[in-house]
Amino acid sequence: MYHTWMRYFTPGPVHHRLGLVCLGVGLQHGTLPAVGPRTLDHHVALVVSAGTGWYATPDGRRRPVTAPALIWLVPGVPHHYGADPGHGWDECFVDFTGPATATYTELGYIEPARPVVPLSDPAAARTVVARIARAARRGNPLLEVETGAAVHELLVALRRARADLAPGGDPVLEALARDACTPLTVAEHAARQGMSPAALRAAVRRGAGCSPKDYLLGVRLGRAKELLAATELPVAAVARRVGYDDPAYFSRLFTRRVGTAPVRFRAQQGRAVPGGWSRQVPDPDDPPQLALEGGGDLDPLDGPGRPDAAT
Structure with missing residues (x-):
């Protein structure tokens, strides 16, 4: 048995000029059927947050996938993967495309030569995917822009979640x-x-x-x-x-x-910028606290309360 939910979109040419567009989003878990062999014309970031499975390289060799992990599916490269048939896995995915993918690849955020990437913690990435899923409601007038902006955020979250990075950064x-x-x-x-x-x-x-x-x-x-x-x-x-x-x-x-x-x-x-000049040389590593309405402070490096991660 397995459970699946997905939505797909078709952004117009003007949205593609934003750099990245979201083509689809999905949340699945259980003993999912294997995918492929197939070849796509766009990118997919597939995050496995629980369970195990396998990924087959174009030459047919299988390598194990153990959560938490990221699987990159890139245009023109055949792929074949699946969850463990006995226990399955928990996955979420985002399909995307756009001219900015070339720059993200050059910067190392997308890694075609490294299709399976161990992650330290997929929570932040799943939070972004959950936001895309909520934005995918029918009739949302901001759908294409909202989901496209979230793809940029997803790539940053996945880059930060790589297991070869220290928790605080590189x-x-x-x-x-x-x-x-x-x-x-x-x-x-x-x-x-x-x-x-x-x-x-x-x-x-x-x-x-x-x-x-x-x-x-x-x-x-x-x-x-x-x-x-x-x-x-x-x-x-x-x-x-x-x-x-x-x-x-x-x-x-x-x-x-x-x-x-x-x-x-x-x-x-x-x-x-109104308000004149400061007599104190600013310290970039010690930002001020921003006051919130109703009391309390917000560290500008933190966001407001995050919604629950997708399940």
Whole structure:
């Protein structure tokens, strides 16, 4: 015996221009029949949250699947999988497509070469799938946009839930972010973490989808924007705070990557954000608490109470 619920959608061309569209959502559990062999023209993220089963590679070799796990089904690649016929499994899935899938693949969020990915905890991903399922009610005027936005969130949740990541995130990226504004070379960053430069490059590429240099630059420029927007520090002082001794080089780099000069960026933020300037240099690792109506605080890194996960 098994139980199944699913809905499928056909977003229009204008919705595809959003980058990702949801084509379907499903929740199933029990001794489900095997799927395939078949080949699809779109992506599917299938999350197995309980039970065991198998996945067959295109050459016919079977590999075990033990929950919690993610199975990637990608366009043009034959696949064949199924739950254990004796005990079954609990799964949820989302079908999706769109031009943004290429970028998510480049960044390592979608992994065609790794069809079965162990997960540490599928709860966050199942929460997103449950939200897609609720949005799938007939007559919802926001259906295509609401479910498409949720696919972006699902890819982030699945990336964060990978079992090869520490619960708080990627320790390599955390260490780089912590030391990003110090004047260290990539080789020196690698030595601090007990890695070779090649190993560091591979780790950052796997975790962030870019080179260490680009990752460090992104952190530095983000911090520079915060200082420009929230303090009256001179541009030269901002440059030094984020690791650049040459203010002119910093200004050229900022202008090239951000699209506007540091002084211009500050002027824009000063006009857009009322309330004047802070005398305290903001600490990005210590955000303020946001007051809620009726008392209590909300940490901006946490969301409001999550709905129950899909079952």
